[in-house]
Amino acid sequence: MIKILLDAMGGDNAPAATCQGAVLALENDKELYLILTGRKAEIESELAKYKYDKTRLEIVDCPDVIGMNDIPTEAVKRKQSSLMAAYWMLKKEEDICALVTAGSTGATIVGGQLILGRIHGIKRPALCPAIPNNRGGVTLLCDCGANAECKPVMLCQFAILASAYAEAGFGIKEPKVGLLTNGTEEHKGDPLHQETYSYLSKMDGINFVGNVEGRDIMLSECDVVVADGFSGNIALKSIEGCGKLVLNTLKNELSAGLSSKIGYLFIRKAIKRMRAKLDFDKYGGALLLGLKKVVVKTHGSSKPSTVAASIANAASIYRGGLVQKVEKQLEGVDFNALIPEGT
Amino acid sequence: MIKILLDAMGGDNAPAATCQGAVLALENDKELYLILTGRKAEIESELAKYKYDKTRLEIVDCPDVIGMNDIPTEAVKRKQSSLMAAYWMLKKEEDICALVTAGSTGATIVGGQLILGRIHGIKRPALCPAIPNNRGGVTLLCDCGANAECKPVMLCQFAILASAYAEAGFGIKEPKVGLLTNGTEEHKGDPLHQETYSYLSKMDGINFVGNVEGRDIMLSECDVVVADGFSGNIALKSIEGCGKLVLNTLKNELSAGLSSKIGYLFIRKAIKRMRAKLDFDKYGGALLLGLKKVVVKTHGSSKPSTVAASIANAASIYRGGLVQKVEKQLEGVDFNALIPEGT
Numbered sequence: 124m125i126k127i128l129l130d131a132m133g134g135d136n137a138p139a140a141t142c143q144g145a146v147l148a149l150e151n152d153k154e155l156y157l158i159l160t161g162r163k164a165e166i167e168s169e170l171a172k173y174k175y176d177k178t179r180l181e182i183v184d185c186p187d188v189i190g191m192n193d194i195p196t197e198a199v200k201r202k203q204s205s206l207m208a209a210y211w212m213l214k215k216e217e218d219i220c221a222l223v224t225a226g227s228t229g230a231t232i233v234g235g236q237l238i239l240g241r242i243h244g245i246k247r248p249a250l251c252p253a254i255p256n257n258r259g260g261v262t263l264l265c266d267c268g269a270n271a272e273c274k275p276v277m278l279c280q281f282a283i284l285a286s287a288y289a290e291a292g293f294g295i296k297e298p299k300v301g302l303l304t305n306g307t308e309e310h311k312g313d314p315l316h317q318e319t320y321s322y323l324s325k326m327d328g329i330n331f332v333g334n335v336e337g338r339d340i341m342l343s344e345c346d347v348v349v350a351d352g353f354s355g356n357i358a359l360k361s362i363e364g365c366g367k368l369v370l371n372t373l374k375n376e377l378s379a380g381l382s383s384k385i386g387y388l389f390i391r392k393a394i395k396r397m398r399a400k401l402d403f404d405k406y407g408g409a410l411l412l413g414l415k416k417v418v419v420k421t422h423g424s425s426k427p428s429t430v431a432a433s434i435a436n437a438a439s440i441y442r443g444g445l446v447q448k449v450e451k452q453l454e455g456v457d458f459n460a461l462i463p464e465g466t
Numbered sequence: 467m468i469k470i471l472l473d474a475m476g477g478d479n480a481p482a483a484t485c486q487g488a489v490l491a492l493e494n495d496k497e498l499y500l501i502l503t504g505r506k507a508e509i510e511s512e513l514a515k516y517k518y519d520k521t522r523l524e525i526v527d528c529p530d531v532i533g534m535n536d537i538p539t540e541a542v543k544r545k546q547s548s549l550m551a552a553y554w555m556l557k558k559e560e561d562i563c564a565l566v567t568a569g570s571t572g573a574t575i576v577g578g579q580l581i582l583g584r585i586h587g588i589k590r591p592a593l594c595p596a597i598p599n600n601r602g603g604v605t606l607l608c609d610c611g612a613n614a615e616c617k618p619v620m621l622c623q624f625a626i627l628a629s630a631y632a633e634a635g636f637g638i639k640e641p642k643v644g645l646l647t648n649g650t651e652e653h654k655g656d657p658l659h660q661e662t663y664s665y666l667s668k669m670d671g672i673n674f675v676g677n678v679e680g681r682d683i684m685l686s687e688c689d690v691v692v693a694d695g696f697s698g699n700i701a702l703k704s705i706e707g708c709g710k711l712v713l714n715t716l717k718n719e720l721s722a723g724l725s726s727k728i729g730y731l732f733i734r735k736a737i738k739r740m741r742a743k744l745d746f747d748k749y750g751g752a753l754l755l756g757l758k759k760v761v762v763k764t765h766g767s768s769k770p771s772t773v774a775a776s777i778a779n780a781a782s783i784y785r786g787g788l789v790q791k792v793e794k795q796l797e798g799v800d801f802n803a804l805i806p807e808g809t
Contacts, residue, residue, distance in 0.1 A: 353648050
């Protein structure tokens with residue numbers, strides 16, 4: 124049995140989307156046991172719409188909900204909120220293995236650090252989404268916004284965290300790791316990235332392939348792209364914006380004129396296949412890496428299918444032994460010898 | 467008569483693409499006079515393939531060509547190279563108004579700074595491409611890689627440079643300016659961007675609308691997005707990579723299966739319209755802003771149509787009075803009062 128917590132009140136469409144997502148997830152994975160935190164009456168009334176295995180779902184009543192505009196460092200104190208109550212349970216109960224939330228990113232990060240805690244030796248947690256690439260697989264972009272300011276040691280640890288995710292979540296052996304900069308040459312970037320390059324080159328257990336550019340996130344052999352949270356976030360959002368504009372433009376042009384409308388009837392399936400290949404939500408949001416247990420932050424506007432995918436991804440990563448892989452990897456690197464203190 | 471220099475040897479397809487581009491440009495704009503720098507015999511043999519108005523084209527023989535791997539600070543000394551010879555002419559001859567090159571970006575930037583020189587008061591030149599947006603227009607992203615490390619004063623000046631470009635090149639009055647960060651809230655970003663936010667808010671003559679995210683480059687009301695060259699480059703390349711992956715995936719799916727192939731016959735024109743709307747090369751490469759004259763750096767793999775578009779863009783920006791607009795704008799801002807020395 125794999126026990127996973129779901130913040131049933133997180134996200135714009137909660138609790139409707141989270142409850143339906145939970146039901147979908149239970150259907151797809153018979154080993155799953157879900158604990159939903161949130162306003163019990165609301166959750167029960169949503170769940171009443173579906174048939175599901177009631178022996179594998181429980182609700183923990185939490186009267187409080189953290190909003191998208193609440194200040195994370197304040198929100199973390201609200202123990203009766205669906206998110207923080209979930210974090211406390213995740214910390215205390217050994218048999219619970221993961222948390223999925225579509226709630227506030229800031230509150231999820233702060234709660235993860237202050238309540239659940241980081242893996243011993245890890246300086247900062249990092250957000251890591253799986254981005255579709257030209258090989259029909261995914262590239263893990265780490266960090267994507269948890270840390271606007273980074274030091275080289277953090278970027279080196281992001282390489283470890285995301286490599287462990289690639290292995291635990293996607294079965295990729297010796298994942299290829301690139302460092303996101305403004306050019307592929309060794310000397311590219313600012314001092315932060317130049318220094319990080321030199322440390323990554325010397326680090327054991329990481330398959331570092333050098334500097335990569337923004338285009339290499341989707342179009343290269345890299346399995347992992349390491350980024351400071353500022354530029355990682357810009358890369359991710361730029362990709363989202365471009366994808367949306369291209370697909371909207373295609374949609375508009377396909378509905379303009381009779382010929383296109385007829386053609387569309389023939390290519391509907393091709394468009395569907397294309398959308399499936401480029402679907403960002405296939406793996407349900409970003410992992411919050413570096414914490415003592417698996418935490419998946421899916422986006423606020425998640426649909427039921429995205430919530431279900433996030434739960435399935437959390438289970439798969441737990442089964443793959445993410446945290447143990449990170450710990451093992453950390454044992455093999457002497458950060459104090461590799462990187463001068465404070466860097 | 468508008469006199470423009472073309473580095474005929476710059477780019478992967480030179481001098482074939484540059485010569486054909488020159489012929490196209492002359493055809494489209496009867497006021498244009500082109501000076502091609504490069505190996506005269508090679509250029510003449512390319513030009514011999516076309517009919518064009520020989521009274522509006524001259525060749526300046528330059529035996530030397532700067533390669534993509536040459537070190538820019540060394541390359542700038544090679545006065546007989548097609549690029550540096552062009553810069554010297556641009557500097558010395560008052561009636562020449564612009565330079566177009568598909569050569570090395572680094573050499574173009576260094577040549578611009580050391581030979582042509584910056585507009586009085588401008589700290590650093592910046593690369594600024596025009597990116598298609600969801601309003602059917604373009605968003606100017608400045609800087610995109612000329613400056614991997616920036617100070618607030620530079621970012622504030624990028625706002626002035628790109629605003630002047632928006633007005634001179636695209637007739638946009640009071641262009642809306644956003645600052646590229648990892649979130650839209652005022653406090654987002656690292657100290658560089660937080661400080662820049664406060665200065666841009668107080669700066670006269672700039673229509674600053676606040677922080678913007680990567681997705682806002684293509685999907686917002688912004689005409690100008692100001693970025694440090696490191697993250698601006700990452701945004702641009704991420705967009706390029708995503709656009710390429712989406713279009714390739716679409717192409718592959720449309721050629722898979724009989725139904726899609728039939729459908730494609732009906733939607734060919736729609737796809738063509740879509741490609742035209744999303745075409746990055748419509749305006750031919752990036753402007754190198756902040757120099758005493760108009761300099762357009764188009765990408766190394768430019769086709770003849772891109773070279774022609776770059777020449778047309780250079781002429782249009784010159785006609786729009788880019789440099790004068792920048793100078794006027796600079797007069798209105800007391801940078802020493804706004805931003806402490808060294809910041």
